[in-house]
Amino acid sequence: MININNELKIMHACELGAVGVYRGHKCVARYFFRTNLAELDSMRFHEKSHVEIFKSELINRNARTCRMSPLFFWGGLFYGVFIGMFGLKSIGISTSSIESIVVHELDLVLEKFDNKSSLYGVIQQVKLEELEHKDSGENLAGKNFWLSNFVFKFSRFSAYAAKSLASVL
Ligand SMILES: [Fe+2]
Ligand SMILES: [Fe+2]
Numbered sequence: 001m002i003n004i005n006n007e008l009k010i011m012h013a014c015e016l017g018a019v020g021v022y023r024g025h026k027c028v029a030r031y032f033f034r035t036n037l038a039e040l041d042s043m044r045f046h047e048k049s050h051v052e053i054f055k056s057e058l059i060n061r062n063a064r065t066c067r068m069s070p071l072f073f074w075g076g077l078f079y080g081v082f083i084g085m086f087g088l089k090s091i092g093i094s095t096s097s098i099e100s101i102v103v104h105e106l107d108l109v110l111e112k113f114d115n116k117s118s119l120y121g122v123i124q125q126v127k128l129e130e131l132e133h134k135d136s137g138e139n140l141a142g143k144n145f146w147l148s149n150f151v152f153k154f155s156r157f158s159a160y161a162a163k164s165l166a167s168v169l
Helices: 004-032 034-060 070-084 088-112 118-141 148-168
Strands: none
Touching (some): 004 034, 004 088, 034 088, 034 118, 070 088, 070 148, 088 118, 088 148
């Protein structure tokens, strides 16, 4: 039996983390690559709306969010600034890597949900925006970035660490 509240709690925390990540990228972009500011900011807006979506689903179910949930935002922010310091390609690789994990995880959640429920449609809507983010990341990343292996591994590690933390908090 799937624990919907727990899935929602994890998704909410991870979306908060994503808001932090794009906020961190934006902080760096403001100084070093202003032309991409709008693109990064639009992703941040999507993530903020995802946070609100999952938060209201949790409220409707009388369920709680993660303990210490602001931690996810701050962790994401720190990560976003760190990755941004290696440049735009680094942001691109991180974005495509994290967003492909998000899409994969949302697919796993969707498999467990009733496809006639309203929540199923909501998550599918979120997934479409995450797919857009993944494409934006791939475009920003381009090819032949010397740190791509490091950024890829670090982003995967961070994304799964956030998910594991969210499931126990
Ligand atoms: Fe999101
Ligand atoms: Fe996203």
